Every structure is written in C-alpha cells, then in structure tokens.
Amino acid sequence: MKTGARIYVPVSVAETRISKRFNAIPTGTLYPNADEIEYLQRLVKYKDSAIIVLNKPPRLPVKGNLPVHNSMDALAAAALSYDNEEGPKLVHRLDRESSGIHLMGRTKESIAHLQWLFSGIYKGNSLHKAWNDACHATYQKYWVLVIGSPKEKEGLIRAPLTKVFLNDGKTERVILAHGSGLEASQEAVTEYRVLGPMINGCSWIELRPLTSRKHQIRVHCAEALGTPIVGDYKYGWFTHRRWKQMPRVDIEPTTGKPYKMRRPDGLDVQKGSVLSKVPLLHMHCRELVLPNVAKFIELHKNTPEITQRPGDNYTKPDLLRFVASMPSHMKISWNLMSSYLV
DSSP states (O other), rough: OTOOOOOOOOOOOHHHHHHHTTTOOOOTOOOOOHHHHHHHHHHHHEEESSEEEEEEEEOOSSSSOOOOOOHHHHHHHHHHHHSSSOOEEEOOOOOTTOEEEEEEEEHHHHHHHHHHHHTOOOOOOSSSSHHHHHHHEEEEEEEEEESSSSSSEEEEEEEEEEEEEEEETTEEEEEEEHHHSOOOOOOEEEEEOOOOOOOOTTEEEEEEEOOOOOOOHIIOOOOOOOOOOOHHHHHHHHHHHHHHHHHOOEEOOTTTTOOOOOOOOOOOTTTSTTTTTOOOOEEEEEEEEEEEEEHHHHHHHHHHTTTOTTTTOOOOEEEEEOOOOOOHHHHHHHHGGGGGOO
C-alpha cells in the first residue's frame, strides 16, 4: 500500500452498537477484547431491569482514565448492556485495590435513585412509605484485616474527613479533619465490630459506613482506630514496616499459651495473602442491602399520585440482599484465622 491509502471494510450491526457506547470514552482508549467481556460477565451475581450487581475482583479499576482501558465502566458498556441500547452506569465506587459487591444502574431512573441513595442526599421523601422504609434499611458491610486490634470490640467512629494535596498538587490524600473550621471537611461516620482475637499481629473487623466518603474506611481504620488495613500502604506504610519486624507470636485464646501462625500443610499460599512479604489490600465489600429499585419504579408508574397516610396499610419494605465471597488472597488469610473468629 502507498502512504495515505484507505481501506473500507464492512462493520457488523453488533460492532456498530458497541462503538456507540464508547462515544464518551477518550480517543485512544482500547476497546475491551472478547476475553475481557467474557470475564466481566462471569462476575455478575444478579441483574434485573434496573440494576446489575457484580463481585468486583481486586486491582480492577472502577473508573478508567488514559492509559487505563480495562476499567469497570468501559468494560460494562460493551459487556453488560444485554437488551438495553446503553450499558450500565456507575452509582458508587470501590477503590481499585479493594473487592466485593459493586452496583450499577441500567436505566436513567434507576441510576438517579441509586445515586441519591448512596450520596446521602435522598432521605426517603417518597409518597410510598414502603420505599422510604427500604431506603432507611439500606446498608453496606465491609470485612477488613487490620494490623493490631481496636481498643474497643465495637463502636461508632465519628471523624470528619478532609483532603490535602502533596507533591505540588499531584497527589491527593484524605486525612482526619482537625475541627479547627479552617479547612473544608465532610462528615464521616462508620460503625465497626471486631470479629475475633488478634493473631499474627492482625485482627478481622466488620465495618458499616453510614456516610459515603472517599477512602472513609481506610482512613478511619488507620487514623481513628490506629489499625491500618493490611496491604494499605498509602495510609499505613510505617505501621507495615514495624509489623513485618515484629515477632509473630500471640496468645492463643483457648489455652492462653503463645500461638504462632504457621503455614498449614497442603495450603497453596497465593501471593498477596497475610503470609506473603507484600500483602495485597485486605478490604472487601462483603454485604449490600438495598431497595428493590425495579419494583419501586414499576409501582411509581402505576400509582404516581397516591399518598399514603400514617395508619394506612402498605406493602412491607421490599429489599434485596447480596453477599460476595472474598478474593483468593483474603480467603487464605481468613482460613488461617477462622478457628478464632466469631
């Protein structure tokens, strides 16, 4: 061929539909290949007319910017549209290194409702009491493995967060606000409970964020509780260094004798577990409960003007509950300590 020559090839209908969904993606972004599309479809735990629920693996970015092309939003546009003209959209985010329940909206109506729900703006002011009650019953629970153990076995963290910029504004970091009122801060509240004793210098914690702030759980663990998450080198680098130098001896809760965690026979210790030299982030969105958005939208279409007064009969809150299994590196860490977990 000569320089500047053009070749025209036919484009199938399917390829045309997929290409339309990538109009908003920056020029130069690579399209997901067949393996990536098939992989994402295997992550789907549930779908209906309003939502799609996935179990996100670690190290898969949720939002892509160049040069990242294999992000959740880009892949979903091509792989998870099913019968819809457009692919599903993000309504909340998980950190790139974290894993677990990830929710996406399939229609404009469902996306709007879910964004209100997760932003905390929506307070349940619908005319349908069942929907309001379902909104108040919404929650997420995370399981994390932390270095050390909180002083109290359970509690409520009320610690507002603020952002600072380092390296001439190139790096963003979230920290606890000092309460001076000089810096802009956001309210951040998290419930927590310890799931078992400290083994190998670590303990498992279940957290339920009552607000939705960037890096809320990571900062609350590292700074408010003083127990950074295993594998979180951004907010717990110095603690990780001290932890790796500590003797791996703890007290066994049943006998009171020293206990040292050893590699069990026959266990395939994958890179990234608590036994590895450089563990991956041990943060997993384990459980999600939310309203049945598809059912509410259908109900709202049929009875948009009905106001329910106190004392009126109404349908009980219709909730959906999802539980996601942990990734391999966290399963290994969990199994090593499972005899002591409650």
